[in-house]
Amino acid sequence: MGQPVESASGGAVQPELPPGQRLQRGWPVTHYGPVPKFRPERWEFRVFGATADGEKRCWTHEEFAALPYTTVVADLHCVTKFSMLGAEWGGIPARTVLELAPPADTVTHVMVWAEYGFSSNLRLEDFADERAIFATHKDGELLTAEHGFPLRLVVPHLYAWKGPKWVRGVEYMTADRRGFWEERGYHNIGDPWKEQRYSYQEEPGDGPEL
Ligand SMILES: Nc1nc2c(c(=O)[nH]1)N[C@H]1C(S)=C(S)[C@@H](COP(=O)(O)O)O[C@H]1N2
Ligand SMILES: [Mo]
Numbered sequence: 307m308g309q310p311v312e313s314a315s316g317g318a319v320q321p322e323l324p325p326g327q328r329l330q331r332g333w334p335v336t337h338y339g340p341v342p343k344f345r346p347e348r349w350e351f352r353v354f355g356a357t358a359d360g361e362k363r364c365w366t367h368e369e370f371a372a373l374p375y376t377t378v379v380a381d382l383h384c385v386t387k388f389s390m391l392g393a394e395w396g397g398i399p400a401r402t403v404l405e406l407a408p409p410a411d412t413v414t415h416v417m418v419w420a421e422y423g424f425s426s427n428l429r430l431e432d433f434a435d436e437r438a439i440f441a442t443h444k445d446g447e448l449l450t451a452e453h454g455f456p457l458r459l460v461v462p463h464l465y466a467w468k469g470p471k472w473v474r475g476v477e478y479m480t481a482d483r484r485g486f487w488e489e490r491g492y493h494n495i496g497d498p499w500k501e502q503r504y505s506y507q508e509e510p511g512d513g514p515e516l
Contacts, residue, residue, distance in 0.1 A: 323383075324499050325499075326387060327383055328387055329389060330388035333393075333453070334384075337452075340422075341451050341472075342422060344456055349367045350364050350365065350367075351364070351367075351474060353476050353478070354475065354476075355413075356409060356410040356413050356480050357407055357409060357478055358408040358409060359408075367456060370457070371442065371456075373398045374402060375397065376399055377394050377395065378460070379392060379393070380437060380439075382460070383465055383466055383498040385465045385466070385492060385498075393444055393445060394444065394445050395439050395441040395444055396439075396444070396446065397439050397440045397441035397460075398439065399439050399440075400438035400439065400461075401434060401436060401438070404433075404434055409430065409478040410478065410480070414479065414481065415427055415428065415429055415430060415482045416428050416430060417479055418433075418459055418469075418473055418485075419474055419477060420472045421474060424470055425470070426459075426470050426487065426488065427482060427484055427485040427488055427494070428461065432463070432468075433476075435462075438459065439459070440457050440473065441454070442455075442456060442457055453471065454470075456472075458470065463497065464496045464497060465492075465493075465496040465502075467487045467492060467496065482494070484513065484514060488505070491504055491506075492504060493505055493513075494512050494513025495512055495513070
């Protein structure tokens with residue numbers, strides 16, 4: 307949902323889009339590169355990097371899909387300016403991954419990895435947000451291949467590129483590093499309410515040197 311605000315015309319509470327966004331009818335497909343083919347026998351979800359015990363964790367598709375399922379109603383804001391409001395995402399909260407594979411105390415950021423080496427970096431607190439979800443479903447239906455089947459991350463409070471489709475794992479990091487779009491001109495943090503679209507808008511401390 308958009309953040310409710312008082313409207314100028316009489317105080318009714320109505321949803322609002324982040325600055326510069328427009329409402330999109332339907333659900334367009336936006337990504338770089340081809341749609342990967344899902345091969346269940348080869349698929350695994352990995353957590354690696356600075357885990358608390360130094361061990362990697364690995365789930366098969368069957369194991370990951372059996373983790374406790376929840377739903378989150380959230381909007382999708384693409385940096386190219388379309389927004390889709392009020393989708394119900396179903397899947398496994400990012401917090402579940404943090405609980406089952408705890409990060410070391412020194413972890414400050416994560417890199418979320420997807421097929422073909424796509425990646426996106428997040429501050430640990432953004433990844434740990436209670437609404438961040440590894441989605442398998444949208445509005446009660448399995449994701450389609452082009453929308454990220456079998457698994458995509460949705461981080462409702464950030465621009466949608468922070469949520470990789472076809473996600474395959476998470477790397478725990480003790481320092482920040484830019485992901486795919488963050489290296490290619492998009493903002494390191496990507497808060498749509500602050501309109502953090504491009505890396506040239508970054509303030510000192512928002513991200514690693516470019
Ligand atoms: N693997 C991967 N995930 C990705 C992207 C991508 O290029 N590759 N693009 C992101 C961007 S910019 C957007 S807006 C959303 C779009 O999701 P949709 O195609 O389901 O609408 O996916 C995000 N996830
Ligand atoms: Mo996007």
